[in-house]
Amino acid sequence: MAKRRLNKQQQFRIKKVQEERAARAARKEKVVQAQAEAGELGPEQKGLVIAHYGQQLDVEALEGDHNGSVVRCFVRANIDSLVTGDTVIWRPGKNETGVIVARCDRQNLLQRPDNFGALKPVAANIDHIILVIAPEPEPHDNLIDRYLVASEITDIPAVILLNKTDLITDRNREHIDALLGRYEALGYGVFRTSAVESGETPSPEVEALVKNQTSVFVGQSGVGKSSIIQTLMPDEVLRVAAVSESTGKGVHTTTTAKLFHLPMGGDLIDSPGIREFGLWHMTPQEIEYGFREIREEIGHCKFRNCRHMGDPGCAIDAAADEGRISPERLKSFHRILQDMAEQQARGLKVN
Ligand code: GDP
Ligand code: ZN
Numbered sequence: 001m002a003k004r005r006l007n008k009q010q011q012f013r014i015k016k017v018q019e020e021r022a023a024r025a026a027r028k029e030k031v032v033q034a035q036a037e038a039g040e041l042g043p044e045q046k047g048l049v050i051a052h053y054g055q056q057l058d059v060e061a062l063e064g065d066h067n068g069s070v071v072r073c074f075v076r077a078n079i080d081s082l083v084t085g086d087t088v089i090w091r092p093g094k095n096e097t098g099v100i101v102a103r104c105d106r107q108n109l110l111q112r113p114d115n116f117g118a119l120k121p122v123a124a125n126i127d128h129i130i131l132v133i134a135p136e137p138e139p140h141d142n143l144i145d146r147y148l149v150a151s152e153i154t155d156i157p158a159v160i161l162l163n164k165t166d167l168i169t170d171r172n173r174e175h176i177d178a179l180l181g182r183y184e185a186l187g188y189g190v191f192r193t194s195a196v197e198s199g200e201t202p203s204p205e206v207e208a209l210v211k212n213q214t215s216v217f218v219g220q221s222g223v224g225k226s227s228i229i230q231t232l233m234p235d236e237v238l239r240v241a242a243v244s245e246s247t248g249k250g251v252h253t254t255t256t257a258k259l260f261h262l263p264m265g266g267d268l269i270d271s272p273g274i275r276e277f278g279l280w281h282m283t284p285q286e287i288e289y290g291f292r293e294i295r296e297e298i299g300h301c302k303f304r305n306c307r308h309m310g311d312p313g314c315a316i317d318a319a320a321d322e323g324r325i326s327p328e329r330l331k332s333f334h335r336i337l338q339d340m341a342e343q344q345a346r347g348l349k350v351n
Pocket of ligand 2: 301314317
């Protein structure tokens with residue numbers, strides 16, 4: 001995407017909007033601050049961030065008088081960035097507002113690139129990424145592996161969910177079974193469903209997958225993520241759809257992530273941006289690490305600075321020859337390394 005320079009007037013306008021926003025937040029913070037000083041804040045208690053709007057967050061009370069209700073909270077200035085899925089300590093104020101005073105430890109953090117390629121935290125404490133694929137549209141080359149690399153380096157487990165099983169025919173069955181078999185052999189959970197055939201209710205496979213877990217759905221456009229989510233929470237889906245429509249389906253959407261409670265137990269964190277998770281720039285070290293079976297071979301190449309691109313004495317090539325790395329994954333590994341190197345070279349030229 002070509003970077004566009006903002007003209008002076010646009011810069012001025014953006015600056016003004018930012019200043020106004022900051023002033024507004026500061027005023028509100030003052031009000032809560034005053035309440036705090038007057039001893040008007042309630043006791044410290046645990047809460048869950050379910051949505052994030054700039055300086056304010058929606059926090060669901062996890063205990064106490066407010067248990068289960070949602071309170072619009074401000075954040076004490078000394079807390080680093082909070083995201084949907086974070087657990088926090090907050091204190092109730094007046095008029096259904098509150099103050100977040102601390103963030104609890106995170107199990108993990110899902111990030112995605114902003115418009116300038118810098119990683120931005122989006123959601124926390126995720127039990128698994130559900131990577132949705134389908135016979136149609138056929139998985140883009142390397143896309144599955146890129147998502148899996150992202151899952152490995154952020155330490156959020158990934159499972160693969162094949163949707164649209166109703167579209168499996170004698171022509172594509174073998175190919176799909178082989179593909180899923182490769183990931184199963186690597187230890188990834190593989191599940192199958194058809195959102196169309198399951199109709200209004202989730203399929204038993206999907207229900208078992210999301211039950212009592214905090215899930216995010218990712219995968220390329222058109223594989224059926226919205227359709228599956230609709231089976232999980234028929235009442236909420238209009239909101240999700242409205243969000244993704246208003247922002248389009250581009251990679252650089254900024255819509256905030258929201259946490260939804262699922263009727264069967266468990267939570268879903270969703271935003272158009274999250275669905276594109278994993279498509280950022282990765283270093284060669286991250287890519288090596290992100291391929292489980294390749295990780296094992298690191299450090300065994302003949303040359304310390306081996307680029308693993310057919311270099312002599314490469315331990316990864318040797319492992320592939322011995323059948324410990326599949327030809328498909330090796331090819332994909334090389335392709336991702338190459339893409340990233342090219343992307344970097346292009347980036348350097350532009351800057
Ligand atoms: P998303 O972009 O991943 O959210 O995909 P959508 O949920 O918007 O689905 C894309 C298209 O695939 C829509 O036309 C859906 O009706 C269709 N679709 C979704 N699930 C299935 C399925 O299980 N079988 C078939 N045949 N079509 C499906
Ligand atoms: Zn090597």
